[in-house]
Amino acid sequence: MARLLPLLVGVSMLGASLSPSLAATPSAAATELTIFGDMPVVLSAARLIQPLDDAPGAVTVIDRQMIEASGARDLAELLKYAPGFQLGRFKGATPLTTYHGLSDDQSRRMLVRVDGRSAYSPYFGSAIEWAKLSVDIDDIERIEVFRGSNSAAYGSNAFLGIVDIVTRPAADTPRFRTRITEGANGLQDQMVSVRQRLGDATARLTLGQNRSDGTDPNHDSYRNQRIDGRIDWPLSPDDTLEIHLGFVDTRADEGAAEDITDPERSTDSYTGFAQARWRRQLASGDELKLTYFHQEERYTDPGFRLPSLSSYLINVAGFSPAAVNAFFVSNGIPADAYVDGSINNRALRDDIELEHQTLLGERARLVWGGGIRNDRVRSERVFSRDDDIHIRQRRLFANLEYRLPPMWTFNAGAMIEDTSETGPRVSPRLAVNLHLNKQLTTRAAVSRGYRNTSPFERQADVRYAEARSGYVLAQTLQPSGDLRPEKVTAHEIGLRFQSTDGFSSIDLRVFNEEINQLLERKTTASNISPPPPLNSKGESPLYINGASATINGAELSGVYRWGTDAWIGGHYTYTDIDSNVIEAQISAPREAFFLFAATQLPWQWQLSGGWGYMGMMSWYDDDDWIHGYHHASARIAKRWRTGNTTAELAVGMDRIAGAVSDYRPEISRPPEGYVTLRLTY
Incomplete structure (x- = not known):
């Protein structure tokens, strides 16, 4: 800690966290926020509309002005503005994000929500699949990043943090917009959006497409097409209805030319959803909110095909012709044996949630509610069964805010989750904020959260068998059986400074996160008899609750703004992971920082x-x-206005400091320039 403090002080002089005031980002997107005037506020920390000084944890807010100035092409890139996050590119179409490490190519321990809909997708491995989000980056009003466990408010998937995306109301968008981006490495983006009044309702429809040649030297170019719609319908002075619709289709190249079991090929996946959210303002000032959404995901991968199993066993696996012949005869395998390695996955989700916000006198506010979720997952390849796996979840939650003005704010809350796979769990939190004066606030919080294991982690049974006889030749993952949920106990203390005009802030978070029952892979004897002959020693991997980790560190962030389009800021993170598993211990950098700035020129x-x-x-x-x-980026933009039409031409460059390897040392992302044209009417 002695080494850490001088660094923290040095970075604090630069300014850092993105918590701009609402005055700097006026919008009809969240008119309920105006009850706090010019105070910087958040929606998602405790499911209550709160000033940042009253939130039960550290929150980074990325507003629309910052999103536009960033030049980011996808949502994952924006998390570089929040301290503690690591970003990588697994494949061209697959960005990776994690908070405080503990992640491979499966980002399991953080939650992403879009307008109240969970985008956590743990069915077949990867939990946050950014390419499957239909929302366009220009339709986002703000992004709130809660840094730390928030299971007390949002359940097990918010194990180490939550990214809450709030889109702009349909009425807050221009009648017509289009965006075209061209750049190096085959980069091509197109978007068109229209807004239309439909009686009392207002609708927005946005269509977009992204293309890229992927990451060098991978065969991983991709094309992503999406449709996103929103309808805002005031049913009465007290009732409103929001309807959200989305569809994403992604075609991505996979594999390598020289790998017979991972050949070059094209995969196809799509995700579609429909969501309805009804709000009612009650006479007492209370609010009721009812949200339902249905989501469907499908994934098709031709995989590989071995037309001649005998040739593969002799020329690749190293078996002698005599041994192969004896093996075929003794196990009833035909001479023309072949293997089909294709994959077809399907997942369905239905979720309904009721939420009630109420005032309890002059000093207290309460939000409480509950929900039911039903998931159905099917994949013969992944689970070695041709029927659906059902996962049912019930949840109850409550968060109470109690104020003792002028100095104290208390937050207490808990989530009770009961799943058909792991049974009930309670995730509580208690936080205390002490307002030393109007500008300076300290906070302390303690919480406990659980992450329920996924169907993939518990039941995956990935086998490759000879197509006619069904004889299992290889197994890459076997069922793990009963797994306990991962458990985190988090402690934090914080210090927040906010300028009187709301334009500038500094936030310090010092944290301790103790994680137990952490999953790790272990190789053991296969559950198949006889053992698969292509598995070394007849063993295959599975998951066990064998790991633990303690994460200690600090995050310092701040920002100084002198206008809605002008700011300078940055953040610094120090992270130390102590674990009984070396892979966990090295899964986050010891030190990381990011500085950013924007200014309006004549x-x-x-x-x-x-x-x-x-x-x-x-x-x-x-x-x-x-x-x-090191990584650096720059962007310069020019705007024109002619009548009702506004145009913007931007030129930017990513990775100016040189090629970056942010996932594997052999996967390189070179400098990349681009040009973007925006038109609005």
């Missing part, structure tokens, strides 16, 4: 950019260390 020019450093780490693999690297 004649409607804007200049923005960022520069950061990510220390040495590994994505849960002690054989593939990523060396520390």
Whole structure:
């Protein structure tokens, strides 16, 4: 800690966290926030509309002005503005994000929500699949990043943090918009959006497409097409209805030319959802909210096909012709045996939730509610069964805010979750905020959270068998059986400074996160008899609750703004992981920082950019260390206005400091320039 404090003080002089005031980002998107005037507020920390000074934890707010100035092409890129996050690119279409490490190519321990809908998708491994979100980056009003466990408010998937995305109301968008981006490495983006009045309702429809040649030297180019719609319908002075619709289709290249069991091929996946959210304002000032959504995901991968199993066993696996013949005869395998390695996955989710916010006198507010979720998952390849796996969840939650003005704010809450797979769990939280004066607030919080294991982690049974006889030749994952939920006990203390005009802030978070029952992979005897002959020693991996980790560190962030389009800020993170598993211990960099700035120039020019450093780490693999690297970006934009039409031309460059390897040392992302044209009417 002695080494840490001078660094914290040095970074604090630069300014850091993105918590701009609402005055700096006026919008009809969340008119309920105006009850706090110019105070910076958040929606998602405790399910209550709160000033940041009263929130039960550290929150980074990324507003629309910051999103536009960033030049980001996808949502995952925006998390570089929040301290404590690591970003990588697993494949061209697959960005990876994690908070405080503990992640491989499966981002399991954080939650992403879009307008109240959970985007956590743990069915077949990867939990946060950013490419499957239909929302366009220009339709986002704000992003709230709660840094720390928030299971007390949002359940097990918010194990280490939550990213809450709030889109703009349909009426707050122009009648017509389009965006075109062209850049290096085959980069092509197109978007068109229209807004239309439908009687009392207002509708927005946005269509978009992204293309790229992927990451060098992978065969991983991709094309992502999406449709996103929103309808805001005031049913009465007290009732409103929001309808959200979305569809995403992604075609991505996979594999390598020289790998017979992972050949070059194209995969196809799509996700579609429909959501309805009804709000009622009660005479007492209370609010009722009812949300329902249905979501469907499908994934098709031709995988591989071995037309001649005997040739593969002799030429690749190293068996002698005599041994192969004897093996075929003794196990009833035909001479023309072949293997089909295709994959077809399907997942359905239905979720309904009721939430009630109420005032309890002049000093207290309460939000409480409950929900039911039903998931159905099917994959013959992943689970070695041709029927649905059903997962049912019931939840109850409550969060209470109690104020003792002028100095104290208390937050207490809990979530009770009961799933058909793991039974009931209670995730509580208690936080105390002490307002030393109107500008300076300290906070202390303690919480406990659980992450329920997924169907993939518990029941995956990935087998490859000879197509006619069904004889199992290889098993890459076997069922893990009963797994206990992962458990985190988190402690934090914080200090927040907010300028009187709300434009500038500094936030310090010092944390301790103790994680038990952490999953790790272990190789043991296969559950198949006889053991698969292509598995070494007849063993295959499974998951066990064998790991633990203690994460200690600090995050310092701040920002100084002198206008709605002008700011300078940054953040610094120090993270120390102590674990009985080496892969966990090295899964986050010891030190990382990011500095960013934007300024408005004469004649409607804007200049923005960022520069950061990510220390040495590994994505849960002690054989593939990523060396520390610097990353920098810059963007200059010019706007014109003619009548009702506004145009913006922007030129930008990512990774100015040089090629970056942010997932594996052999996967390189070179500098990338782009040009973007926006038109609005």
